[in-house]
Amino acid sequence: MLANILVTTLVNGAAYAMLAVGFSLIFGVGRIINLAHTAYYMLAGYSIFTLVRVAGLAYVPAMALSILLVTVVAVLCYKLLIDPMREHETTVLIITIALALVFQELMLKYFGGHFRSVPGVAEGSLSILGVQVTRQQAITCAVLAVILAAVWLLLHRTRFGLAVRATAQDMEAANLMGMDVSRIATLTAAVSAALSAAAGALVAPLNILEPHMWLNPLTIILAIIVLGGMGSIKGSIYGAAIIALSESLVIFLIPQGSFLKGAFSLLIMIIVLLIRPEGLFGVALEGER
Amino acid sequence: MKTRWAVAAALILLCLGAALVAGCAREEAEESRVIKIGVAGPMQFVHGQHHWLGAEMAAEEINAAGGIKVGDEYYLVELVKIDTNELLSVEDATNAVERALAQDNIDLLVGTIRTEAAVAIQELMMDNEKIFITCGASLKQMADKVGQDYERYKYWFRVTPLNGELLARASLILLQYVGQVMKEDLGLEAPKVAVVCEEAAAGDALAAAAQQVIPSFGMELVGIWRPSPQATDMTAELTAIRGAGAQIIYTYLSSAAGVTYAKQWGELQIPAASVGINVESQAMGFMEATDNYGDFECSLNTYALVEITEKTVDWYNRFTERAGEFPTYNAGTYDAINIYREAVERAGTLETDAVIAELEQTRHTSAAGVQVFDENHDVIWGPGYATAVGTQWQNGELKCVWPYNWEGITYPGTVRYQIPPWVAEALQ
């Protein structure tokens, strides 16, 4: 039972973490709540589906191409629609959700309301700690870990990472120090979208593609972000682990209440917020006006 | 200054134009001798497409034969496509139906799938005193209302599927049959059953019934899981089920979760046969959607390519050819419209009360069996009526596996249930 819970948490948590880190990055740097974030995840899934099933590409090149494609789309959206609106926080909120709806409807129009699946790299399943997981899940988990490590290195060992963290901490000061904040924000938007697309590309073979698949993970990653502290990368990873763990606990301990896993995760989020209003690793925004 | 006046003038013109368009839209000529039938469903999705295709087939056949004979006159059937968008918004669905009632003057409504929307539409149709034949939503309470307040709810009927309680009974008999096969072939004493029921009104009835009945079948219940219909991942549930040592999984899954479930069930090689209701497994694209991992999934179904009645095979083939899809219970709009046609022809008038009286006398042989309404205007289930069928994917083909000597019924063309090979291997 314990091994079951841990393995399930690991697999789900890794995917959540990847989505949440991307979301957190662009929030930290641009102060943008990008509700279209998981729509990129959906787009990547459909893009792989098209490339593999229709164009006949192999999974790995299709994945690389999809991530590239979605990142380009996301940067275009950012530059044309979001960046000019950054002053109007609520308008950004609505533009991004409308954007997500546009993507949803486009997918619905071109792929129909059918359920689709994407073949993965590996077939079948293997056993870890006595728990049966599909090979695809194991690979996904490993790749996710590598990508997360790469993001950590990018943020902590490069000049770009330093700039990102500085901007996230205090945008005005960063600007005054001579950093090109707008360029940093654009690059961050690209990295953020690429992470979302990569998560979509890796998870696509595990799940089913459908045009509304972006809405459910969106509420979950919002909970994760808030739980971990907005803008904090470390917080996002811990938050993802906590939410994934709470979901598995609900499923394994109260099977009759599986449907409550979403509500239960959100309840945990609210309890954490009541104790620590700025999340686990968030910076108190008291000084910010 | 000039530009400002130009803006003002443009605004005024715009308002006038809008008024004109609105005025013109209302000038629609009333056509006589036409019966307008509203077909309500989420038209962007498979459910709605089946609603529409079934209705379209019925309308074309009726019109080709000259129309519906009312007394001495013939009325043509005109379909009104109502995209309810009900899977996303209930309010939107009621608006769409009200629009069809007020602006298209529909005489009859068929269709609807999502329970919440169907209930709201039922109230609306009763307010308007128009006949509403449900094809898709299975909630039993919709029929109970007819019994409680006949005067208000008498306009409501259901053709497909069976109501939730009957679905539970039929699918449990299917479970019993599969259990029997497992006992015979694998020598199991008392197969262990895990129940996976999605969290929906119809799921409650099934979960409750399963809990009561499974021990009486000589089987052992090891746990009940209730995932959300929106679940996008079932590995946790499936891992838990494997942990519980289940040998059969009894399912009720009516949404996307069913595809996820079947795919992960096959991929994880869960050593338990899967049987029950999995609506998505009734679709032709199921094998592709599950990446072939859904093979051997077994589900209760409304139609199958066997001789349920003499009409079944012909109709099934025609529908499949036309739609590129196997008919699901949503295609019951075909039967609904034909049942309505027969009632109107017997009544000899379009007067609602007379048509209702005749509808209540219905005895219609359709592709799904013999359709008779009970006192609550719900479809009757049982030998000699609509029985429902069990279908299983066997090596990529959808076969009918049940009724198999149930109450003396085996429809010609039915094959025996096959235990998934990895399950047989694991349990032997």
Added chain:
Amino acid sequence: MIRVWLLRLYRDFKGDILALPGRTLACLAVLALFIAPLFIRDTYILRIITLTAVYAVFAASWDLLSGYVGQLNLGHALFFGVAAYTSAMLNLHLGLPPVLTIPLGALAAVMAGLVVGIPCLRLKGQYLSLATLAFPIILKGLVYLFKEYTGGELGISGISRLAGSRLVECYIALALGAVLCFLIWKITDSNLGLIFHAIREDEITARASGINTTAYKLLAFCLSGLFAGIAGGFFAHYMRLAGPFTLDVLLSFQAIIWTIFGGITTIYGSVAGVIILFPLMEILRAFPEIRMLLFAAVIVIVLRFMPEGVVPWFLDRVEKECPRCKERNAFTRTRCRVCRVSLSEREVRARTTTRA
């Protein structure tokens, strides 16, 4: 006596409404909404008008809390759903008439406002928004859990109708909508509104000025809950059904979309947003295949070029502010109607530079 009173009314009308194109248009629109149903026999159009009125109150109540006090609430459907369920249960189980159930439902929504408001007082900015998003989802979980009382997915149906005909229901909704929206607007226009503005702009300074910001924020939650609750109760009786869909995430977002589209922190903007967007969605039924796509695209494009919302954008075109006394004037005027100063920017600038 009456003559004097009427004359004063006429003077006020001319000075405060006819003088400004925005207000004239708003007045005409409301008048049209009230007269139109008399000539409409089409129950569908009556239904759209009714629902527009209900949603206008819902959107305006969101604006009151989120636009004015700055407590960005992403779970506004909570109030709507709580009131809908309460009204439905009271009506079904105790047999109370809608006249009682709707206010009682609204009262329950006020309680919900307190329940959400008190813990959320500790939270700031986006933390607050995302925490509020959680409440309706949690409540929805509870609705499914206690289905003996809530009816689960089925909801509570069979509740009594507001009035015998669609026309009467339409007029009740219009009257209620007009009165409530006016009331909300009046609240934001009063001293209370000023305090709300202050809290949003700078909470620390507001507190330093002796304003009990905690109490006022709670008050805002309750007021917003009250108005959203009336809309929710009315909606339940109109649909004759209170189901989990009244707690949908999308319903919460809808209020935000309407308000921001029309113009946040204005009240009239949110009302205009509903009046434009809700019927637009119905008109788009002519293109069922791409309806949602068009709707979302319209929002993206319009907001991209009018980030403040449609109404402020429009008012900026047809009215201008007097540079001296800040009174608003119709775009046709060259001199301020109050202080007679020239409204032409060029002229004002020229004069100030010569003076300097």
